[in-house]
Amino acid sequence: MQEVSSPAFEIRPVGEHEHTALGDLTVDAYLRDGFLQGPDDPYAGFLRDVGSRARNTEVLVAVDGAQVLGGVALTPPGSPMSEIAGVGEAEIRSLAVAPAGRMRGVGTALAAACVERARAIGAERVVLCSRQDMKAAHRIYERLGFERAPRLDWRPLPDVLLWGYLLDLGPRGKPGPKI
8 A cells, every 4th residue: 555644644554563552542532532331342342453453454544753643444345344345345444533633634534545545456335334423523524525325324232323424436447536
């Protein structure tokens, strides 16, 4: 993957030496924003385990020097780590940004890098799910052209509704618009 840089940070594949920092950052972000029931929430274990995600997905990280500002996972089409992706679809998972990366475009840059990577690997669509109260994330996805896809909505727990989003990239091999 080609690295993406801004004047303030760089987007690139996560290094093994950054797994712990990214896992801690991801759990902290979800806790701070009220998206986990506490540090022992069962989903916190998944979020913290960057090593497993990195073996089964493409994990990207935003860094400013040695400081990890955020990260995200992209599951390629057919990945067992996908939750809602169908045939020809890549899926964005576990997007998180540290306080030091907020309001700097880190979340947008991470999501855009996933879209570009999905195009590069021949995905026809990119899908994701997001809690209905993740308003900042929704704004990012909608700016990038994602549309709500209620057919992808699902409940991992009885009291948690995840909204589906979809971005159509066009037929395989045909590049879509640049983001």
